[in-house]
Every structure is written in C-alpha cells, then in structure tokens.
Amino acid sequence: MVLLSTSEPTGVAYVQTTNLDGESNLKTRYAKQETLQKIPEKENVSGLIKCEKPNRNIYGFQANMEVDGKQVSLGPSNIILRGCELKNTTWAVGVAVYAGSETKAMLNNSGAPSKRSRLETHMNLEIIFLSLFLVALCTVVSVCAAVWLRRHRDELDYLPFYRRKDFSEDEEKNYNYYGWGLEIFFTFLMSVIVFQIMIPISLYISMELVRVGQAYFMIRDAEMYDESSNTRFQCRALNINEDLGQIKYVFSDKTGTLTENMMEFQCASIWGVDYNGGKATSQDQKDGYFVQADGQVLRPKMVVKTDPELLQYVRNGKETKEGSYVHDFFLALAACNTIVPIIVDTPDPTLKLIDYQGESPDEQALVYAAAAYGFMLIERTSGHIVIDIQGERKRFNVLGLHEFDSDRKRMSVILGFPNQSVKVFVKGADTTMFSVIDRSLNTSIIRATEAHLQSYSSIGLRTLVIGMRELSTSEFEEWHSAFEVASTALMGRARLLRKIASNIESNLCILGASGIEDKLQQGVPEAIESLRTAGIKVWVLTGDKQETAISIGYSSKLLTSKMTQVIVNSNSKESCRKSLEDAIIMSKKLTTTSGTTNETGRTLGTGSTPVALIIDGTSLVYILDSELEERLFELACNCSVVLCCRVAPLQKAGIISLVKKRTSDMTLAIGDGANDVSMIQMADVGVGISGQEGRQAVMASDFAMGQFRFLVPLLFVHGHWNYQRMGYMILYNFYRNAVFVLVLFWYVLFTCFTLTTAINEWSSVLYSVIYTSVPTIVVGILDKDLSRLTLLKHPQLYGAGHRDECYNKTLFWITMLDTLYQSVVVFFIPLLAYWGSTIDAASIGDLWTLAVVILVNLHLAMDVIHWNWITHAAIWGSIIATFICVIVIDAIPSLVGYWAIFEIAKTRLFWFCLLAIIVTALIPRFVVKVLYQFYAPCDVQIAREAEKFWAQSQSAAVEVEMSPILDHPRR
C-alpha cells in the first residue's frame, strides 16, 4: 500500500514489521509531501502509480506516482506492506498496489527448503533393501505354493483340508478356486499383506516421536538458556536432530554470532588526534548527557563513556579550529544515519528517555556517542532533523540522503544549515572513503588518521571514516536536479542514484574516524577451540574487512600465532588462479613437512604448520562458479582455518554449496542476520542466533539459540546423543520387524505355503503398536551413551558421528544376519520340541508371540546403556503388557485360540522352550558384542568405561593423559 497521508502532520507512519522480518523496533514510513496535504475525504486525489511487478523483496520497492501532473518517486519507505502493524499513528490512508497472493508477505511465504537428515536418507536406502527382501519372501512363498498345487492337482478335490469341489449343490463345481495362475497370484498378494510389517512404517512414526522428545530436551536444557536475552534454545526443524551429531564443517558469521553485535563507541580520531577515552571516566558523567526542555529532562537511553579531553573540546564550542572540527565530526555522527529517535516515557514524568532505533547497530552506537557528547538527535522526518547541540535546538533540512549500499560502502547526507549553507557529510568504510577523500588536503592528517585506523582495527574495532564537504550553490543545484531525475526514474534507479552519490561524495575533507568495539560473545574462544578439537572445521564468513576479521580471528583463537596465513586478495581471475596455485603449493609444503595425508587430503602430521586461508569477497567473485572452485576447495582442505572476509550474503551460500558439492560431509551454518539467511538455508543444518539483528535468521534456521557458545553443548552433547539414539533406533526397528516377519515366514513353509499364521491377527497388529513400540521410543529419547561432562571434556568423542559409527551398511547387514539367526531360533526350537505332539496352532502361536516379544525387548535391554526408571518401566512393562494382551485375546471365546495361553502355560515344556529360545537367540549377539567391546573398543566405549571406573579415583591421571593432546597444534 502506498501511503498517501497519515494522522501525523509530517506524514510519518510508524510501523512494526514483526510479522515480516521479525524485527520489533519501529520503522518509519513516509507519505509523500505531494499527497500529504490532500485530505482524501474532502477531495479526490487522482493520480497514476506505476510500479514494478510483484516480487518477494520486502526491502525494495520502485514506483512512480503521477499526481497533479507531477512525477513523484516512491521507494520502500513510502509503502506499508501487508503484515505490518501501525504504531503510534492513528490513521493512514494509502493506495493498495499489491493485493492477495501478490503481496510481498505472501510471496515470501514459501518457507525454508525442506531438509532431510542424512541418517534418514541412508535409512531409505536400507528400506529399499528390505522391500526387495519382502518381495523375495513373497516370491518364495508363491513359487512354493505353485509347485505344491501342481504336484497335488489331482488330489485337491478330495483333500480333507482343501476340498476344491463343492458338493452341496446338485452340480459339482469348484469352490473358491480360480485356477492355478490366479491362486498363485492371490497367494502372492496375501503374502504381501501378511509380511508387510517388514517395511517399518511405524519406524517413521517412532522417529517423529523420538525427535519431538529430543527437541523437548534440547529446548529444556538449562545450559542452552541465554540469560541476557532471556531466550531458550529453539528447535524449529524437527527432522534433522540427528544430523547435529555428524557435523564436519561449521560456517559462522562473525558479527552477532562470534561477537555480540553490541556496538560500543570506543574511540575517535578527529583531525588527526586520537581520543581513546576511558582512561579516566569522570564520575560526574555517570548519568551521561541530558538536555532540559520545558521542565522535562531528555536523556539518551544508553550511556556511553566519554573521553574528558574530547568533552572539553566540545564544551568549549567551535571557537578553536579543533573545536569546529570536533563539532562537525559529531554533527556528522548525529546526522548521517537513518536512526529514528523515539521518546519513551518513564515513570518519572519529568524524565524522558530517547531511544534510538535503527537498522544498523553501528549507527545506533554512533548516535548514542554523539548524544553523549552533546549532539542529541531529537527528531527525524523525511524533510528535516532536529539536533540538540549543547542545549541549543537546531533544525537542519535534510536535502538529500544517499543510503548505505554494499557497493559504495558509505552513506551520505546533505544538510541545509540554518544559515543557508549546504554541507554533505559522508560516513563509510575506510577503503572506500580514502578513495573519495581529497588527498591533496591535509596529508598529514590523512596519514595520522590512517595510522589510527590501523591501530583501531588491530585491536578489533570496527572503523568508520567521516568526511565532509561544503557545497556551493551551483554544485547543490546541479546535484539536486540530477537527484530529482534519478529518484523518479523507474528503470535503473538504483544505478542512477549510485552514480549521483559518487559524484557528490568526492573531494571530501577528512574529519576523522570512529572506532566501535564489537564485543566477542562469552565463551567464543573456548567454543572454537573445542570445535576444532572435535575435528570440525570452522570457517568464518564475514562481511567485515580483512583486518577486522583477522583481529577477531586472533581474539577468538581461530587464528594462532603458530599458523601461517595464506592471503588471497585478487582483482582478476588470472591473479586469482595464480595466487591460489601458489597457496596450494605453499600449504602442501607446509602441511606435509612431516605429515601423512589421509584420503580427504587433511594432514595428520603433528609437526606440520597449520595454515590459515584468508580470502576476500572480491577474489571469491572470480572463484565461485568457475573452474577455480576446485582449486579453492583443494586449498581449503589443506588449511585448518578459512576466513572469508568482505563476502556478500549470496557468496556465503556459494561457499557452502562449494563444500557441499564436493564432500558428503555435513555442514552447519550459524548466523544471526538477514544476510546469513541464504547461508543458513543452504547448509545441511542452519542455526540462527536470536540476537540483535532481527529475527530473520531465526526464521530461516532449523535451530535457534542465544549465544554462539551453545553450539558446543548442542553438537557435542545433544548432537552426539541424538545421533547415537537415532542410529540405534533405526537398526533396532529394522531388526524388530524383520524378526517377526521371518517367524511368520518360517511357519508358512509348514502350512502348504498358504499364509496361515499361528500368531493370531490381533497379536500381529499389536506387535508393533503395543508389544514393542514403547521401549524403542523411550530408549530413543532417553538413552545416553556418555554423560554430558565426558562429552564436553573430550570433544574428540564427537568423531563417532563423523565415522558413522552408529549407523552404517556393515552394521545394517550384521543386524540382518543376527535377525535371521534369531528368527530361526525362535521358530525352530518350539517346532522341534512340539513336532508330532498334540500342540494346537493357537497355543504354539502364543508361544511364538511371547518368545518374539520377550526376545526383542531383551535384545533392546542388552543394548541399553543408561538404565533409569523410565527405561525399566518401558521394557519390563512392555513384556508384562504383552502377557496381559495375549491373555485378554485368549479370553475371548469366539476366537479360535480361546484359553490357549492358560492351557499351554500349565505345561512345563512351554517355559522350557521360552527360556531356551531367549538364551540361545541372544548368545551370538552377546559374544560378538563382548569381543568387539573388548578387543576393538571404540572411543565411546572406552570413555564409558573410564566414566565408570576412572571418574573419581583417577581423574588426575586422565588429565595428564589428555593434556599433551590438547597442547599440540591440531592438523
């Protein structure tokens, strides 16, 4: 909807876009001046709006409005999208431009791409095997049935148990017999029905239930609760829990993920002088700066620590030359932004707080800083801003605003001063700023500023350079007309505007630079350290510039001084190729000095020098989607750390797909901002940080949490558990169903291949519903192979997931062999024991039912690692429930098997059979398990033993054993 006018005289409408992008701060939307005056109720507004086709970009809109013969340009700030809520605005009138399914909200409604866990993908393959097996069973049965029918075709008419002929009518006819071919076909169909439990449909349901349970525990984990933002862990995708246990690559955003994205203005360099405050924060500044107006006190909401020396300059006004530069500097900070000040009432009626709301936290920090030095932004509309300078309110006309874009990496604002002079203030990243600064002017100051910038970024500060220029009237007129034309252009408006902006942003006079501290989140270095110990590769993809990225890399222990840095910074494809090749040779030389290289090209050598690859976005432009990708991947595999700086959101996704295409390893992307969305959706597992930059990343993610360091418990503890549980559960479910089907199958071989089941139909149905379902689900949710403490202490244990230890082809086939053996035992022990006896079908069926159920549950019990009361209840409860069900079924007189269980349970032979079946069936599995655990123990097994036997008595010794490994450089 294009805004025409609002209740505010300035034409402002405040909207909340929680539904669209999740950001809860207020955004301003403006009605155009041209339509603002017309009150729709009183006069007709006639005009024509030409707008672009409906698209899903909620941050962009291009249209033209023709009102009263005047061309007016419309941008994203002039429309209110479906899903927005009006706040602090009583009414707003507009013209709907997109409706129904064409609205941006609806077009964005596609949802995240569905992801399927890797375990499930593998499992589906195994299910195909099982289906083939099922078909094979059915074929065997029908072929045998065919042979039997053919061999006895002359006897069928009078066989007492077949009786093909019906003699009750006068005319003899075949009864229920449709010929040899059809009988075989029916046999096949019937066997499909009888054996269909082979395909564990219930497994899918159990898996969903287990995942819900696992998600419940992840959400409830107190160690993943973030105090500061009061957020719990969020599980947004329910089908990839177990993938968390197999992550091999972590792609991390920097801002807001590794760092807190709580920008704090730290220091400034103005006119070549470095003011890094905080040396002596004066006590009287505790409450920060405030202004008094109409008996009311206005105070910025956040207090920024100030530099007393600088404050002094500001106070003394602009009499001195330095003073005027300082004045301009802070004016630029206060004006050159898109921050909206919102005045918030406090319980104290005389005190009001100003809350600066805006999209960029850097800008917020800068405006708060300006306010602290007495340049308080009080009001902003599309036409003017009001700044309180040292208690004196001044109104500036905003003549033009060139918004920040990622190409220019700067923004500028053109202010009309009360004294009619026009100045342009520019603020931007240093690389782009120095190219537009007039280098002939004040070379010493530029040099000093550059030096300061260097030192700022070396301590990990984010830097911005501020420049200014006074515009002459002619210059302004020229710009103004160009701007008018450009901003109403329908085609290529962005390009035109950019061109105009770069025209005006030239020959600037440098004012200074600001340093904003981007605080590392709590526990980030430790988290990265343990991720790397676990054999996970951490790649940092950031939009920051190289120096900042490297400095953050050092402070987060991603980079260490032992590492050799390979830096790829190129401006063309050819130079890219060259530097990549050089880098590969170098990295190979470095890593293979003493190393053995395993099949993925990663080095095992302890003596080798780890290599860190640092690559920038410009190079990536040439590398991605070209044949150089292969090279980059090769290089990246040789490096222990990859740091990509200056990358665009789409490049982030490109890097992930680069890795995904070439390896089968699982990737995880973690990020917090809208720019990470593509990356989060591309990765196998996307994790969103519910931090400062809105909720877009969270919306796109599969899991969301408050802090980066929660990644460690998420992967090492929950991921490991989930993977182990799910892997075991799938195998067990295959086994459980197959063993039952095989018992049915063996019996069919003794019934002329006619699909009679000794086990009655009720028990067949209840088998996977009541008899055996609960324990698998409980074990799938609650079993723990190792304690949280052990898993966190030895991140290497995470390697179990990398090596597919809990679910792989070999395990599947071993399980199937075991299944075959167990079914043979279950079936043939009673068969031989009762051969030629008076046993009836229902009784032996009950014996088989109970034997299978007890066996299957004990099999599970044998593999359970962590027995708590719920596990006990589930397993023993299931066995008891089975007995009860069998008894209830046999107490129904209209069923064939009436009272069979009581009759057979009276005989001792029954109990002897049961005991023999269970012991005999479990022996091979037990032996293999013992041998495997004892002679080829996996890490998890040893750690489990250590947990039990070494935990208290010899923890010190373990520590000693572990420490040398933690010390030496990995890979």
Add this chain to the structure above:
Amino acid sequence: MDTNGATTSSAAGGGSTSKSSSKKHSRKPVYSRFTQQELPACKPILTPGLVIATFTIIGIIFIPLGLVSLSASEKVVEIVDRYDESCVPSDYSNDKLKFIQNPSINKSCVRTLTVPKLMKSPVFIYYQLDNYYQNHRRYVKSRSDKQLRSVSDEKSTKDCSPEDKTVDGPIVPCGLVAWSLFNDTYGFSVNSKTIEVNKHDIAWKSDKEHKFGSNVYPKNFQSGGLIGGAKLNSSVPLSKQEDLMVWMRTAALPTFRKLYGKIEQDLQANEKIQVVIQNNYNTYSFSGKKKLVLSTTSWIGGKNDFLGIAYIIVGGLCLFLAVCFILLYVIKPRPLGDPSYLSWNRSPAGHPN
C-alpha cells in the same frame, strides 16, 4: 536492548511455566533432573568378570536342566504303530482309495502291540496323522466359532463353505474342520480281557464349558454329497462331543497327535495288547499316515529328546565360551577405561581424522 528483551519475554510469557510468577518473565527452563536428562541411572558395563559369570551361570543352569528333561523323556514309554498300510487287505493294496471309499467293506483290523516296559496309569491313547495339513489356510478358516457357542448364531456360517448348509438348513457344526472329523476307533484288550478306555476329559475344560454350547445340537451334519468323516449323535449337545472338540483344536504342524482316550490301568511289560481298529478315515487320497500311539507322560510332556539335547548343547557352549573368555582375558588383557586406548591417543599422529 531492554525493550527487545521485554517484548520477547512478554510475547512468550504464556509459554513459560509456573515459575514466571516468582521470577519475572524468565523463560529459563525449570530445573529438574528429568529435563536435564540427569535421572539417576544404572550404567551396566560388560566387564570380563560379568561376562564370564554370565556364561558360567547359564552353563551351570542349562546342563542340569537338559539332563533332567532328557531323563524324563527317556522314562516316557511310547508305543507307536502305523496301521494305515497294514490295515488294507492285500487284494486292495494297489487301490487303497477304492477300499476306503467302499462303505460295504468291513474295515475292522486287528493289531497286536507289545508293551516294552511297564506303563504306569494313565496311559494316553493318541492317533497320529502325518502329512495332514490341519493348518492349511482354506481349512482353518472354514469354521464358525460363533455357531458352536450358541443356538442363536446357528446361521452364521459364512466362512464355512463348502460345508455351510444343506437344503434342510445350516449345518451344525459347519465347515471343513468339523466335516473332516476323524472316525477311526480303537478297542483294546489284553488276553481277551477288554481294557476300559476313558474318553472323558480328553478335551480342554474351557472348551467344554465355554466354547461349545451345551444347548447346541448337531444338525444336518455329514448329510451332504460327500462324507468327510465321523458322524455325530444329534441328540448329544456339542459340549459333550469331546472328540469333536479335540479335532477342532486344529493342529499347528502337519504331523500331529490327537488325544483319543486314556487307559486307567498299568500295562505290564511284555503284555500283548490286541487292538481292534475300525479303519474308516481316508488318508489314502493324499498319502497321509495314520498311527496309533500309546504313551505315558512325564512332567515335561511326551517323548521328545530335542529340548533336553538343546539345553545340554547350549549349556555346554556357554561353559566353553566362559573358558574361552577366561583364557582370552588372561592372555590378552585390556584395562577397562584406559585412556591410552582412545583413538586419538593411540595413533601416533595425534588426530583420528
């Protein structure tokens, strides 16, 4: 920052649990040992001692059980006599079917059995059929358990065809199972002194009391074109027709025995028993075998050595495994939980991957 926190927490206030009142809007998960997955638990580990003990105990229990059941099975005295071949007169031996289907021929047949050992009362009389698929799907489905229970369900014969009804109404008991009721009879005598055969209580008590109705009488039974087996006395209710009950408990396996009756007196060793068999039942059409079995019983059931042997084998195997494991642990021990066995400690290079 603050407003953010406030809005998120208020938005999610509903989700937080009872603690929200005490702690203002905190979404911190309430601590419990359950939600933190820290329930007290027992974590059994297969230690060498445990493994060896398990195998030894299984061995120690199984071998005696096997021996006991084997000896019990040995004590059972069993006489099995196959009579289907020899009870056909020699002139019909090439066309047995003709013999059995001709109702006018006298089917009596005398067999002499020698008691090998003293048979203590009660001696059970079974008939055994081989190659008779009482578990054939067509067969087991062809019955109506409802009809057997009450008169009111007399007409529920939909599963019974082709023996569901005649022109005179529904057949009771209907279906192939009942229709094919075994009809050979045996008379026993020692030294021309008749031995009493007790044909009561050969069926399950539950069948007599609940499954077969005391007011359901046979109707139109074996009156169709093809006679399958025995006829029933239509003045005796089904709940008293114990032979039918035994027959209707369809056997699980193609070789089966059914209880015929009991001899409630001891049979001395080397006694010669004369059995007069009415050889009526047709198993010749599908080359089934008919056997008469006299057997005593033991606490474990009839004569079957399989289970005893199985127990001994399994028990022996377990003891053998126990010894093997003891040897293995002695020759090549591995201290449990020794971190030096961890893969990243074992490989000299340092890292597993």
